[in-house]
Amino acid sequence: MTPSVKTLSVLGATGSIGRNTLDIVDHHRDAFEIVALTAQSNVAELARQALKYRARMAVIGDEALYSELKSLLSGTNTVVAAGEDALVAAASETVDCVMAAIVGSAGLKPTFAAAKHAKRVALANKECLVCAGEAFMTLIASGTCELLPVDSEHSGVFQTIAAADESSIEQITLTASGGPFRSWSNEQMAAATVDQALNHPNWSMGAKVTIDSATMMNKGLELIEAFHLFPVRHEQLSCVVHPQSIVHCLVSFTDGTTLAQMACPDMRTPIAYALGWPNRLKAPTKRLDLTDLSGLTFELADENRFPALAVARAALEKGGAAPCILNAANEVAVAAFLDRKIGFTDIADLVGWTLDRCEALGLTGRVCSLKDVLDVDREARMLSGSRLDGGP
Amino acid sequence: MTPSVKTLSVLGATGSIGRNTLDIVDHHRDAFEIVALTAQSNVAELARQALKYRARMAVIGDEALYSELKSLLSGTNTVVAAGEDALVAAASETVDCVMAAIVGSAGLKPTFAAAKHAKRVALANKECLVCAGEAFMTLIASGTCELLPVDSEHSGVFQTIAAADESSIEQITLTASGGPFRSWSNEQMAAATVDQALNHPNWSMGAKVTIDSATMMNKGLELIEAFHLFPVRHEQLSCVVHPQSIVHCLVSFTDGTTLAQMACPDMRTPIAYALGWPNRLKAPTKRLDLTDLSGLTFELADENRFPALAVARAALEKGGAAPCILNAANEVAVAAFLDRKIGFTDIADLVGWTLDRCEALGLTGRVCSLKDVLDVDREARMLSGSRLDGGP
Numbered sequence: 057m058t059p060s061v062k063t064l065s066v067l068g069a070t071g072s073i074g075r076n077t078l079d080i081v082d083h084h085r086d087a088f089e090i091v092a093l094t095a096q097s098n099v100a101e102l103a104r105q106a107l108k109y110r111a112r113m114a115v116i117g118d119e120a121l122y123s124e125l126k127s128l129l130s131g132t133n134t135v136v137a138a139g140e141d142a143l144v145a146a147a148s149e150t151v152d153c154v155m156a157a158i159v160g161s162a163g164l165k166p167t168f169a170a171a172k173h174a175k176r177v178a179l180a181n182k183e184c185l186v187c188a189g190e191a192f193m194t195l196i197a198s199g200t201c202e203l204l205p206v207d208s209e210h211s212g213v214f215q216t217i218a219a220a221d222e223s224s225i226e227q228i229t230l231t232a233s234g235g236p237f238r239s240w241s242n243e244q245m246a247a248a249t250v251d252q253a254l255n256h257p258n259w260s261m262g263a264k265v266t267i268d269s270a271t272m273m274n275k276g277l278e279l280i281e282a283f284h285l286f287p288v289r290h291e292q293l294s295c296v297v298h299p300q301s302i303v304h305c306l307v308s309f310t311d312g313t314t315l316a317q318m319a320c321p322d323m324r325t326p327i328a329y330a331l332g333w334p335n336r337l338k339a340p341t342k343r344l345d346l347t348d349l350s351g352l353t354f355e356l357a358d359e360n361r362f363p364a365l366a367v368a369r370a371a372l373e374k375g376g377a378a379p380c381i382l383n384a385a386n387e388v389a390v391a392a393f394l395d396r397k398i399g400f401t402d403i404a405d406l407v408g409w410t411l412d413r414c415e416a417l418g419l420t421g422r423v424c425s426l427k428d429v430l431d432v433d434r435e436a437r438m439l440s441g442s443r444l445d446g447g448p
Numbered sequence: 449m450t451p452s453v454k455t456l457s458v459l460g461a462t463g464s465i466g467r468n469t470l471d472i473v474d475h476h477r478d479a480f481e482i483v484a485l486t487a488q489s490n491v492a493e494l495a496r497q498a499l500k501y502r503a504r505m506a507v508i509g510d511e512a513l514y515s516e517l518k519s520l521l522s523g524t525n526t527v528v529a530a531g532e533d534a535l536v537a538a539a540s541e542t543v544d545c546v547m548a549a550i551v552g553s554a555g556l557k558p559t560f561a562a563a564k565h566a567k568r569v570a571l572a573n574k575e576c577l578v579c580a581g582e583a584f585m586t587l588i589a590s591g592t593c594e595l596l597p598v599d600s601e602h603s604g605v606f607q608t609i610a611a612a613d614e615s616s617i618e619q620i621t622l623t624a625s626g627g628p629f630r631s632w633s634n635e636q637m638a639a640a641t642v643d644q645a646l647n648h649p650n651w652s653m654g655a656k657v658t659i660d661s662a663t664m665m666n667k668g669l670e671l672i673e674a675f676h677l678f679p680v681r682h683e684q685l686s687c688v689v690h691p692q693s694i695v696h697c698l699v700s701f702t703d704g705t706t707l708a709q710m711a712c713p714d715m716r717t718p719i720a721y722a723l724g725w726p727n728r729l730k731a732p733t734k735r736l737d738l739t740d741l742s743g744l745t746f747e748l749a750d751e752n753r754f755p756a757l758a759v760a761r762a763a764l765e766k767g768g769a770a771p772c773i774l775n776a777a778n779e780v781a782v783a784a785f786l787d788r789k790i791g792f793t794d795i796a797d798l799v800g801w802t803l804d805r806c807e808a809l810g811l812t813g814r815v816c817s818l819k820d821v822l823d824v825d826r827e828a829r830m831l832s833g834s835r836l837d838g839g840p
Contacts (some may be wrong), residue, residue, distance in 0.1 A: 129721045215707065222727035224733075296738060306710075306741075311724070312717040312733035315607065316712040318698075325704040332703070336616035341704035343618075346688060349698075350745045354738045 065113075065174070067147055067166050068157035070101040073180040073206065073341070076323045077155045078105060080331060083340055088331075093148035096162070097121065100214035103128035113137070115146045118163070125321055132400045144169045153331060156181045157206070159264050160387055161433050164188060164372035168426050171201045178330035186277050187380035188429040189284035190422075203285075204330035209329040210285055211326035212305035212317030220309065222287040229306040230278050231298035233321075234355060235270040237400075238299060242361055248400040250393065258301035258321045265391045271403050272357065276368020277386075280379045283372060290372050295365070296354045302344065303352060318344060373413060377423045377432045378411060384436035385391050385410035392444055410440045456723070457484035457505075457566070459539055459558050461548035462493040464654045465572040465598065468548045468715045470497060472723060475732055480723075484538035488554070489513065494767070495520035503531070507538045511556070535538050536561045545723060548573045549598070551656050552779055553825050556580060560818050563593045570722035572598035578669050579772035580821040581676035581816075594624060595677075596722035601670055602677055604697035604709030612701065614679040621698040622670050623690035624749060624825055625713075627662040629777035629792075630691060634753055640792040642785065650693035650713045659782045663795050664749065668760020669778075670770045682764050689747045694740055710736060756796040763803060768814045769824045776828035777802035784836055801830045 064081070068074045074095075081088045085286060090109035094130065096104040096117040105116035106129055113135045116125045122138035129136050137145070147154060147166035154170035155178045156163060163181035170177050171184075179185070184192045193240060196203045203210050209230040236255050237245050253270040261269070266273035275295045282293050296306075301321040308314040319325040321344045328339040359366040364386075370379040389406040392398045398406065413418055414436060423429050456473070460466045466487075473480045482501035487494040498506035498521055505527045508517045521528050529537070539546060539558035546562035547570045548555060551579040555573035562569050563576075563584065571577070576584045594727035597603050601622040601758045609617060612838050629637050646655060647660040653661070660666035667687045674685050688698075693713040700706040711717040712734045720731040751758040756778075763770040780802075781795040790798065804829060806812055815821045 077823050212705075215705065219726060221727050239742040291490050297794065303708075308735065311720040311728045311731040312711045312735060313604075313607065313721065313728070314736050316695075316708040316710060318706040318708060319704045322704065329705065334611060335613050336705070339703040343700065343704060344706050346746045346748065350747070352744060353742045355742070356738065405513045 061087060061089050062152040062331070063091050063154065064088045064153050065146065065149055065151050065170070066090070066092045066155045066157065067092075067143070067163065067170065068159065068180070069093040069105055070095040070098035071157055071159060072260065073157035073323060073327065074155065075325050077157065077331070078109065078436060080324055080328050080337065080339060081109070084337055091149050091151045094143050094146050094158070096158070098359050099125050099128065107132065107136045110134070113146055113149070115142045116178065117143055118411040123371040140165070141203070141276065148173045150174065152176060153178055155206070155327070155330075156184070159262055161187060161383065164429065166427060168192065168195065171195050172199065173202055176204060178201040178204045178206050180328070182207070182277050182281055183383055185284045186383045187433060188192070188423065188426055189280065189379065191424065191426055191429065193284050204333055205281070205285055206323075206326050206330050207278060207281065208304045208319070208321070208323065208326045210281060211329050213282065213286060213307055215317050215329065216307045216315035217286065224310050225286075225288055225292065225307065226310055227292050227294065227308045228282060228286060229308075230275060230282060230293075230295045231301070231303050231305060231354070232272060232275040232296040233301045234299050235272065237270055238297060240361070242401070245361070246399055246401045250396060253393070253400055257299070263394060264387070264390055267403070268386070270400070271364040271427055272362035273364035273368060273407070274403070275303050275357070276365050276372075277383065279368065280372045295357055297357050298352065298354050300348075300352050302348055320344060320348065367404055367408045367411065374420060376421050377414070377428075378420045378448065380423060380429050380432045381411055381414045381420065382407060384433045385440040387442035388437050388444070396443065406440055407444060409443060410436055413439055453479060453481050454544040454723070455483050456480045456545050456547065457538065457541055457543050457562070458482070458547045458549065459484075459486045459549065459555065459562065460488075460572070461485040461497055461537070462487040462490035463549055463551060464652065465715060465719065466547065467548035469549065469719050469723070470501065472716055472720050472729065474730060476729055483541050483543045486535050486538050486550070486558070488550070491517050491520065494690070498526045499524065502526070505538055505541070506737050507534045509535055512649065532557070540565045544568060544717050545570055547598070547719070547723075550574070551654055553579055553775065556818060556821065560584065560587065563587050563595070564591065566593055568594040568596060570596045570719070571815055574599070574669050574673055576776055577673040577676045578775045579825060580815065580818055581672065583816065583818055583821065585676050596725055597668060597673070597677055598715075598718050598722050599673065600711070600715065600718045602673060603721050605674065605678060605699055607709050607721065608697065608699045608707035609678065616701045616703070617678075617680055617684065617699065617703055618686050619686065619700045620674060620678060620680055621700075622667060622674060622685075622687045623697060623746070624664060624667040624687050624695070625661065625693045626689040626691050627664065629662055630689060632753070634793070637753070638791060638793045642788060645785070645792055649691070655786060656779070656813065659785060659795070660778070662792070663756040664754040664762060665756035665778050665796070665799070667749070668757050668764075669775065671760065672764045686697050687749055689749050690739075690744065694736065694744055697701050708821070712736060712740065715757045756799065759796055759800045759803065766812060769806070769820075770812045772815060772821050772824045773803055773806045773812065773828040774799060777827045777832040780829050780832035780836065789836065798832055798835060801835060802828055805831055
């Protein structure tokens with residue numbers, strides 16, 4: 057099943073996806089050799105991982121933590137580095153697989169670097185597709201790097217359309233749990249606290265994606281990802297609310313068939329798939345039973361209560377720089393919400409405002425390169441930030 | 449989508465699968481050229497079809513109907529024939545695809561002939577796998593004929609394991625509607641009438657398979673089919689009762705994934721798949737909507753109320769001639785029930801009795817060839833028949 061040892065780097069090793077990736081490695085210790093591990097600031101966990109997996113390289117994003125990491129790994133053979141350029145250098149190591157699990161647009165440069173040098177990128181960093189989808193997919197198409205999605209929904213779609221000819225796909229539907237506020241009114245959500253928003257009913261994830269799940273912006277971002285990953289028009293993409301998070305996607309075909317990918321909500325399943333494809337690794341997850349399967353429900357998403365979905369869909373339809381602006385404004389807004397600077401419903405408002413403002417300023421045109429993307433990303437962050445600070 | 453015209457023969461053209469096959473052809477008239485059409489006794493419908501599709505050949509199984517068919521098709525270019533040998537000759541025509549849809553063990557010889565000469569057999573005749581699984585799969589493995597299953601459950605499994613390596617499959621679960629007597633007690637079933645048993649809640653099928661669905665023998669036969677079609681041990685095969693008949697199979701893998709194939713209960717979906725593979729033809733079936741998907745239920749099959757399931761599973765585990773005996777006795781029993789000669793619960797009893805009797809007579813050994821199978825089939829029918837006639 058795992059015929060030879062794969063060299064593996066994990067970008068964002070101390071986050072939720074990174075830790076789950078290393079858990080899968082724990083169950084297949086003979087199958088993987090860890091090359092580079094990176095983290096932004098969790099230096100203690102990064103050092104612990106580097107020791108355990110005898111990583112060839114450990115890189116911390118925050119340069120101020122370099123000496124701490126160096127001292128924690130003294131006496132080992134692990135090469136230690138810090139800073140943004142070092143992250144990119146670590147991502148550029150030639151390996152069989154890079155797990156690209158840095159959260160946010162901070163992951164753009166390292167993930168692009170990985171796509172240039174690795175045999176496979178297991179993509180958990182949404183922003184490569186949301187902000188820079190055209191540039192990233194052009195890079196993939198022009199090279200030899202395999203791209204395997206790690207989001208559970210996209211992993212599911214990848215599995216179900218494996219052998220399909222494009223013209224046979226009628227519809228791709230991503231499911232959404234609906235998050236903690238699925239049945240809340242607009243008034244209740246306006247008063248929602250950070251703790252309430254972080255209390256996801258099904259998934260254990262990082263803070264950013266958990267808030268995105270509560271606003272349903274996460275599903276909007278995933279529709280944009282799906283648009284770049286799969287051979288469909290945006291009208292063929294939809295989402296439905298499925299509170300049990302058992303079915304991750306539904307793909308319907310011209311012969312009347314719908315294929316569904318299901319699994320208990322545990323990221324180790326799509327991670328194992330991305331690491332092992334075309335084989336499947338064993339993952340120590342709970343298996344579905346008849347109780348899990350019975351009484352699954354599906355309902356339309358309510359864009360009135362979850363305006364982030366409508367904003368994201370508009371950005372998808374507009375294309376160009378709009379998805380990048382959407383993402384940047386959303387990162388600023390979520391950070392402000394987590395810092396208790398704005399309310400929950402202000403998140404979608406700020407994103408919508410930023411998109412409108414950028415359009416008025418002529419910033420929503422085509423973005424061709426990673427540099428274009430980073431420029432737009434910066435500009436959109438500045439606009440959102442100035443709005444938060446009481447600007448125009 | 450359909451790059452070139454496929455030559456197609458339909459064995460059992462006037463039955464439910466045959467008519468649905470021709471309905472798919474109606475929607476892709478430029479894609480198919482009909483070579484041979486066969487039927488057992490429905491001479492009027494066969495003649496109508498032969499005229500409509502300008503079949504090169506029309507064969508009626510019942511020799512007494514030869515002159516009627518000949519006269520109905522006089523003045524056409526269609527070659528007319530009758531009798532068992534003529535069915536085999538029609539099945540032996542070299543074509544791109546044979547739809548093997550003869551019901552019962554009468555389909556064995558023609559389907560074997562098709563597997564020797566056609567580029568593809570779309571297999572709706574269960575008996576090739578149930579009675580002669582080893583011989584049939586050996587024939588397929590040694591030749592160049594593609595085998596595409598047409599049962600909705602097996603079509604679903606075929607679709608979901610398309611790219612899977614064998615060791616990654618943990619479990620294959622076929623769903624069963626539970627039939628019209630899903631919630632009936634043993635006492636109620638003992639008094640069930642033919643009309644009640646023929647009143648299937650979801651599927652419109654021929655009489656034999658509808659009764660098999662009511663006893664759940666159908667699911668037992670399908671487990672045996674699946675055993676031959678897919679690279680699993682019998683312990684990896686199971687069935688669950690799913691009254692809505694939307695999910696046709698569930699295949700679970702070592703990484704925790706379960707893939708489900710779903711469609712509204714309409715045989716045109718698996719037929720279109722078998723005709724079009726690896727592409728998917730458009731089929732004019734109702735598409736699933738959110739209402740179809742919500743509230744699906746799954747429950748364990750009750751082998752106490754549906755003993756046919758346990759009898760079939762025992763035959764699967766025993767192997768050798770046991771599945772062939774199971775099938776023969778079941779055909780005799782279902783015919784007797786449809787003729788109002790025995791009660792509904794007598795069906796499974798007669799099958800169980802025949803299996804026990806054959807074992808006592810040393811008839812359950814290995815069957816290597818089609819001839820062995822036909823011998824055992826005949827012997828088992830005689831035993832079942834003599835039991836019905838009050839024999840020992």
